[in-house]
Amino acid sequence: MGFKEMLLEKLExxxxxxxxxxxxxxxxxxxxxxxINLPIELSEKFSLIGEGIMAVFPKIRTVCAxxxxxxxxxxxxQIKVIAGEDNLEVQNYENGAxxxxxxxxxxxxxxxxxxxxxxxxLVKEGEIIVxxxxxxxxxxxxxxxxxxxxxxxxxxxxEDSIFWLKKAIVKNKLGEKIEAIQGDSKEVCEQLxxxxxxxxxxxxxxxxxxxxxxxxxxxxLKKGGMVHYDALIRTEHVEEDLEGVRQLFQKAxxxxxxxxxxxxxxxxxxxxxxxxxxxxxxxYVVDLRVF
Ligand SMILES: C[S@@+](CC[C@H](N)C(=O)[O-])C[C@H]1O[C@@H](n2cnc3c(N)ncnc32)[C@H](O)[C@@H]1O
Numbered sequence: 001m002g003f004k005e006m007l008l009e010k011l012e013x014x015x016x017x018x019x020x021x022x023x024x025x026x027x028x029x030x031x032x033x034x035x036i037n038l039p040i041e042l043s044e045k046f047s048l049i050g051e052g053i054m055a056v057f058p059k060i061r062t063v064c065a066x067x068x069x070x071x072x073x074x075x076x077x078q079i080k081v082i083a084g085e086d087n088l089e090v091q092n093y094e095n096g097a098x099x100x101x102x103x104x105x106x107x108x109x110x111x112x113x114x115x116x117x118x119x120x121x122l123v124k125e126g127e128i129i130v131x132x133x134x135x136x137x138x139x140x141x142x143x144x145x146x147x148x149x150x151x152x153x154x155x156x157x158x159e160d161s162i163f164w165l166k167k168a169i170v171k172n173k174l175g176e177k178i179e180a181i182q183g184d185s186k187e188v189c190e191q192l193x194x195x196x197x198x199x200x201x202x203x204x205x206x207x208x209x210x211x212x213x214x215x216x217x218x219x220x221l222k223k224g225g226m227v228h229y230d231a232l233i234r235t236e237h238v239e240e241d242l243e244g245v246r247q248l249f250q251k252a253x254x255x256x257x258x259x260x261x262x263x264x265x266x267x268x269x270x271x272x273x274x275x276x277x278x279x280x281x282x283x284y285v286v287d288l289r290v291f
Pocket of ligand 1: 185
């Protein structure tokens with residue numbers, strides 16, 4: 001029996017057949033919390049549905065309803081507790097690291113789970129990494145857990161992300177491996193570059209693709225370093241769109257040329273498809289080596 005059937009069994013006689021059609025087949029589980037997408041038409045039944053879900057999954061601590069999309073630049077989800085403990089703090093263990101966050105303030109990007117597994121396997125001992133959109137540490141926490149000698153400068157505009165990232169740094173016993181910096185990554189990268197920092201690797205995990213951040217990433221990158229860039233690639237024009245990404249980086253590298261770096265060459269090492277973004281467009285992480 002699927003989730004929806006089990007839930008409807010618990011709700012028998014409490015929801016109409018029209019209402020039962022609006023209950024989704026799936027949900028998101030994060031730590032001991034379930035988040036379910038419920039249409040506003042069901043708002044009067046939210047607590048009943050929440051109680052039903054808790055009866056289906058007795059180990060769940062809190063049930064939340066998603067009552068809107070992801071809000072604004074800071075990617076805030078709009079959710080409310082509908083059953084269980086009124087506590088939105090989540091601790092989620094994945095890929096060898098604990099993630100901590102408040103589910104009402106932070107979006108946990110489930111779709112990038114393969115990237116969270118892949119990136120740490122590419123990093124070598126001794127690397128310096130700049131994570132330009134660290135969030136709550138999606139990529140950087142598993143990297144810092146796996147690599148003994150690594151220094152990560154993690155930047156995020158959202159002070160809530162930085163608050164939870166700092167909690168996770170403590171919970172994962174990472175000491176000084178990750179420096180959590182709140183601010184705009186253009187400004188922070190510029191300052192770190194002026195201070196003389198140069199990175200082996202720059203993570204640019206943000207959609208829509210953060211094109212205007214490319215010169216800042218290149219300025220802080222060592223010669224021979226690697227950038228991981230989030231791109232949207234049309235399924236029927238993969239080669240053309242990947243070449244577009246390479247040219248975007250090559251042009252930015254060319255315009256930085258006259259300053260400190262001299263001639264640089266950008267190569268795509270590995271275009272990695274992450275997931276479908278919308279019909280005929282896929283989300284890729286493109287690994288670019290800059291010589
Ligand atoms: C969707 S999350 C990406 C997290 C993670 N890198 C990933 O790909 O799964 C994007 C993050 O970028 C942050 N952000 C948006 N604009 C920013 C900026 N100008 N400088 C630094 N961080 C920014 C948001 O606060 C958010 O935490």
